[in-house]
Every structure is written in C-alpha cells, then in structure tokens.
Amino acid sequence: MPPDKRIVFEQPCPIRDVLDRIGDQWSLLVLETLRGGTKRFNVLLREIGDISKQMLARTLRRLEQDGFVARTVFPEVPPRVEYTLTDLGRSFLEPMQALVFWADIHHQAIVAARQRYDQVIAPGGH
Amino acid sequence: MPPDKRIVFEQPCPIRDVLDRIGDQWSLLVLETLRGGTKRFNVLLREIGDISKQMLARTLRRLEQDGFVARTVFPEVPPRVEYTLTDLGRSFLEPMQALVFWADIHHQAIVAARQRYDQVIAPGGH
DNA sequence: AATATCGGTCTCCAATTTAGACCATGTCAT
DNA sequence: ATGACATGGTCTAAATTGGAGACCGATATT
Numbered sequence: 001m002p003p004d005k006r007i008v009f010e011q012p013c014p015i016r017d018v019l020d021r022i023g024d025q026w027s028l029l030v031l032e033t034l035r036g037g038t039k040r041f042n043v044l045l046r047e048i049g050d051i052s053k054q055m056l057a058r059t060l061r062r063l064e065q066d067g068f069v070a071r072t073v074f075p076e077v078p079p080r081v082e083y084t085l086t087d088l089g090r091s092f093l094e095p096m097q098a099l100v101f102w103a104d105i106h107h108q109a110i111v112a113a114r115q116r117y118d119q120v121i122a123p124g125g126h
Numbered sequence: 127m128p129p130d131k132r133i134v135f136e137q138p139c140p141i142r143d144v145l146d147r148i149g150d151q152w153s154l155l156v157l158e159t160l161r162g163g164t165k166r167f168n169v170l171l172r173e174i175g176d177i178s179k180q181m182l183a184r185t186l187r188r189l190e191q192d193g194f195v196a197r198t199v200f201p202e203v204p205p206r207v208e209y210t211l212t213d214l215g216r217s218f219l220e221p222m223q224a225l226v227f228w229a230d231i232h233h234q235a236i237v238a239a240r241q242r243y244d245q246v247i248a249p250g251g252h
Numbered sequence: 253a254a255t256a257t258c259g260g261t262c263t264c265c266a267a268t269t270t271a272g273a274c275c276a277t278g279t280c281a282t
Numbered sequence: 283a284t285g286a287c288a289t290g291g292t293c294t295a296a297a298t299t300g301g302a303g304a305c306c307g308a309t310a311t312t
Contacts, residue, residue, distance in 0.1 A: 023150065042258065054262090067240075091228070099224075102144075102217070107143060109214055113192055168290075180291090180293090199290095204289035205288095205291085254312080256311075258307105262306105265302090267299080276289100278288095281284100
C-alpha cells in the first residue's frame with residue numbers, strides 16, 4: 001500500500017483504514033484463531049495450517065501495531081512468545097462473529113451461485 | 127489461491143471459503159459502495175478512486191460468480207453495464223454494517239495504538 | 253555428536269496487482 | 283469529414299507481494 005492510500009481529505013477514512021488492515025488474506029483468520037485464547041507462534045502456525053511463517057509474523061506484527069493483539073516474550077530457551085487478544089481485539093470479535101454466522105448460513109447459497117455461474121454464464125462467456 | 131486451498135477434509139470450510147473471497151483488498155469496499163444502489167462500471171471506478179480497472183473487473187466478476195451482485199448489460203453505444211446487489215448481497219450488508227460501525231467507533235483507539243507502537247516498540251525493535 | 257525446539261529473518265522465485273495502452277462503436281463539435 | 287470523447291473492458295509489462303525453505307543462537311534430548 002502506498003504510504004497514504006488510506007488518507008482521504010487530509011484525514012484517514014476510518015472504514016478504509018480499518019478495512020485495509022483486516023481485509024487481507026490472513027488477519028481475520030488469525031484473530032478468529034486467537035479467539036480460543038492466548039497462543040504461541042508455532043501453535044498459531046500449526047492451527048492455521050496453510051499460512052507461511054513470514055506471513056504469520058507480518059500479520060501478527062500489524063495486529064500488534066494496531067492494538068488488536070499483545071505480544072509477550074519470555075526470555076527462555078528455546079524462546080517463548082505468546083500472542084493474546086487485547087480488549088480492542090476482543091471487542092472486534094463481536095462484529096466478526098456476525099460475519100462468521102452469516103458465512104455459515106449462506107454458504108450453500110454461494111456454492112449454488114457458483115454452480116449456476118459455471119453452467120450458465122461461463123460457457124457462453126460475457 | 128490454489129484451486130482447492132479452501133477444501134478441508136474433502137469439504138469446503140464455510141468460514142474459510144467466504145473469508146477467502148471477501149477477505150481481499152477490494153471486495154468489501156465494492157460491496158459497501160454498491161450499498162448506495164445500482165451503479166455502472168465507471169461510476170464504481172470513480173467512486174472507489176484508487177482501484178484499477180482490472181481489479182474492479184475481477185472483483186465484480188467474482189462477486190457475480192458468488193451471487194453477491196448481478197450484472198446487467200444494455201446493448202447500447204457506448205455500452206452500459208450496471209451492477210446491483212442481489213438479495214444475498216444485501217443480506218451480507220447487515221453483518222458488514224456491524225463491522226463498519228465498529229471501525230467508526232474504534233478508529234481512534236487504533237490510531238492511538240499505532241502511535242504507541244511507533245514510539246515505544248519500533249525504536250528498540252523486537 | 254547429531255538432532256530437535258522455538259520464533260523469527262533472509263533470500264530467491266512464483267504469483268498477484270498496477271499502470272497504462274489499446275479496442276470497437278457511436279455521438280458530438282469543429 | 284475529422285478529431286475528440288465516452289464506455290466497459292482486455293492485454294502487456296513492470297512493480298509489489300507472497301510462499302518455500304535455509305538459517306540462526308542457545309539449550310535439551312538421544
């Protein structure tokens with residue numbers, strides 16, 4: 001993202017600003033995974049399954065930056081780093097929950113729409 | 127996305143499947159823009175402002191595919207193509223609205239968190 | 253010794269996104 | 283008649299982003 005894509009009229013547009021952050025491949029998924037409680041880096045990595053270390057590290061750093069998660073380092077060997085939702089992060093789970101419910105309820109409709117599209121529109125093309 | 131990243135245990139995981147679609151740079155923004163009613167391609171392009179033609183076209187095609195928006199072509203010259211939310215698309219606006227409200231309410235907290243991060247954590251590094 | 257754990261970072265390569273040219277067609281002003 | 287403009291895209295080349303896997307330092311385990 002260019003440094004100030006989210007700036008409109010000299011002020012950040014809240015919606016754009018927030019959507020730009022959580023609207024990526026992984027943020028929502030990480031947040032959803034942390035709903036289950038404090039977790040270590042490698043636990044997140046394994047639970048999510050198909051995220052790369054690099055992207056998990058980046059996503060967590062941005063979520064930390066924006067105050068959604070807190071990062072705690074334990075100076076042990078081997079190192080231990082725990083990630084946990086902040087109050088802000090937890091408050092975000094509520095609207096997100098609504099989205100997850102919606103997804104559950106309407107998933108079939110989406111799958112059906114895809115099939116219709118593949119059969120009716122795709123062969124002829126636009 | 128590899129063709130079947132969203133397939134888990136031989137069945138699509140609804141949450142992953144839906145989040146993978148709407149969780150991209152542009153889908154939520156396009157949907158939010160269409161909340162205002164039926165719009166033509168170039169109107170969307172101008173209202174969103176910093177999306178490229180190609181990405182708008184792609185995003186709209188996927189939203190159409192998944193049944194969120196309907197596409198109507200008027201065989202005029204110059205061509206006219208209108209995009210409008212379907213019932214499914216409109217039903218999605220409700221949980222999304224919750225997200226938008228949340229963003230409005232908590233935007234300041236996020237901005238504050240960023241400043242804290244920049245001042246406290248960034249200089250020392252991790 | 254070797255090997256594994258842990259939380260990353262780094263490099264290299266593949267995939268995605270962007271900017272911008274281009275297209276066909278018809279209307280409007282010169 | 284000629285040129286500019288509008289529309290809804292698509293195509294290409296260049297820039298950005300993402301993934302796979304090597305690597306690290308310190309210690310415990312085999």
